[in-house]
Amino acid sequence: MINVVNCSSILDTNFSWAVKIPKEAVNKSRQENNGCAFVVVLQFKNMTNKNQTNNQTVLNNAVYGITMRANISNLTDNIEMIFTQNDKVSEASCVSWDGKGELEWTTVGCETEINNNTIKCSCSHLTFFAVLMSLPDADVTAPYLETLTLISSIGCGISIFFLSIALFMHFLLRKAKSNQATKILMNMFVSLCLLNAAFLSNESVANTQDNTACVFIALVLHYSMLASFTWFFIQALHMYLWLIRQNVTITNYMRKITVLGWVCPAPVVVVIVSFGGYKAVTLNTTSGKIARMCWITNPYIHYIVNMGYYSLVFIFTTGIFIMIVTKVVYVRIIRATDDKRKTFRKQLMMVLSLFLLFGLTWSVAFFSYGPMIIPSYYIFTVLNSFQGFFLFLYYYHIHNDVAGHFTDDPESTDSNTIISQSSINAVENIHN
Template sequence: MDELNSTILGNEVLAIEIGAPITNLTDKISIDFRNMQYKGIPSCHSWNGDGKRPNWTQDGCLTIQNGDDITCECSHLTFFAILLVPLNESISSSDLNNLTTITRVGCGVSMFFLSIVLFMHFLFRKANASVSTMILIHLVSALFLLNFTFLINDVVASLGSPVGCKMMAALMHYFMLATFTWFAAQAFHLCVLLYARGPVGSRRYLLKVSIVSWVQPSAIVILMLILGKYGERAISASDSGDHVAFCWITDNNWHYIVNIGYYVLVFIFTFTIFIIILSYLFCLKRTAKQGDDAKTSTDKKSITVVLGLCCTMGITWGFAFFAYGPLRIPSYYIFTILNSFQGFFLFIYYHYNSDPRKVTKAQETPSSHSTLQTTMYNNENPYGNLTWQNPAGQTGA
């Protein structure tokens, strides 16, 4: 097997040679495989025999499928084999290049804006930060580290160090699970605020949430490190020899259980809270009596709130569930664009929610009308009733 642990059809490698290099044949040779049972996308590859491990290439070979029969037409003589690319890891070369570019640019942009959020918070706003803002900062930190490890992942994979690749995969996996957990923590916090209708009174509330959100993912990662489930993987293009190597989970079953299963639980919880909050905000909006101009302004703020909630709760990651059948490629693009630029959306959300000027305004105008408008942005408790004093005026944002 090669360094990418490619699956070889039938575990067979065929050698065709006559003792001298033969290339650029006018009449190509045909190698037929009849009545083959396989899962994945087959492609004919050749190897010149150099190196300790095969360096398979598709150059000079054409793959022809006819039902269960596969024919390889090649213009040279050497070692041949059919490699199988898993169905969920094969896309066209153009889509692979486009998605890779979008992801790298998006992650770079996200890291830039996330770093601005962290800079603004620790330099200017940390002293007056509320519990809600601190939870948001933890989420921003986890997402920043996830983007960073993702950007350097392929660089580490290219070094060819198995130990380094395993550590890289474990780090990126940890920050991804931590990000998912902070999505759930954000939703839980908003649910508590909605229920309490005021500041959270539990002692060391933030410390408890932080310990659970940062420590719980580490247990999963340590277990998978012990079981040896990390290593080098590749996403291959179905119409060429292009592939993107990266350090990740090598066992698909564990990937589905640990990642997909974990996020399904997080998504069900966060999406339920998301619907409850939207319903509550809609009721507040219907209750408020405003003019046409104010209504237009509130509509714009409502859109901002919805986008902010989607980002802070990780709702946009749910597009991965549509990555099947004809919706697979479109969902890849939507998923990649939204999540690559998630840092920018969180920057906008943080800017509006932690602006001290909005806190001052909320303190000076405690009326129902002003409270409703301010709480559309305020990160402390946007869900209190219309007669209750805005908690931003008590704790700061």
């Protein structure tokens, strides 16, 4: 059913879509139809295009054909089609098809204007029209959500188990023998253990629909994540002072970096919780299962705070990583041995160890765009959910080789820490 209304009131109607035919097009129709204007508007449902991408859909699943029994093209006063949606429109594109051959959409001759929940298509010709809507990226990852969640749950569970063993071994068996490098590593273990525990319990808390509990678990999850990032930074800073600067005297060194590691993230989460930034988020899967999570609901806060915070850490840790690897490789070349296979294996293990200690595995998130989005999600999930397990292996097998050679005296009670060592020996001790 078609309703004819005054052109001046086309935007004030309650219709979901409307067509405005300009006087120029009507005059052309009269000229070619013996003085009579002729207009036909047709609506076709379920017209599919085999070349249409998976992240696009036709608005209302409808194609509109307009004919006036005349050659209507190159109009100076364009034909307009207005579409009104219930929700705010993000991305849309007005397209047309000439009706010949296979259905191939083109944007030539049509302009798109979006204003809140209204889409206006302005076209200079008559043919078949439609509006292509771009689906959000979340729909692209929806088929993989359950698999990624399963991998994360398994990885976090395993990481918690082995991190707990490492903490038990440290506090009950090795605490008296620990040096500053080990103490920094243990603080990192605590933050990662808290992060994994908060993640595993997050969905269960969200399903209770208790707002207070949801805000609390989201706060703990966010705080422990930022704390982990901070300890990655501190780990790199300690390596820098030990290997690069050297001969540095710092008063109350451990006390200062401990305060930095645990206090620095606190103001961030306090500000977010004061603005009500933590709420329950609903995630849909293709199987119809609905998953809930307590997290940051505003994408701008997520990207500015989390990506910004980690980006600063990443820039510093990457710089230290490059400096250390370059220095170690240089020393290895100077002190070349006959067993080059063993040397290469040691260098590889050193690189992997530093990669984990500096939290560089989290940088995979920077590649979560375009065709790399799904592979990067899987790589990110595996590396970071199992990070605690990998660090336990490092602690158990390599701890004495790396941390045990640090020059700070574990038996010293002096409040001053003097980090000093010859350049060559310090580099050699990284992974000897």
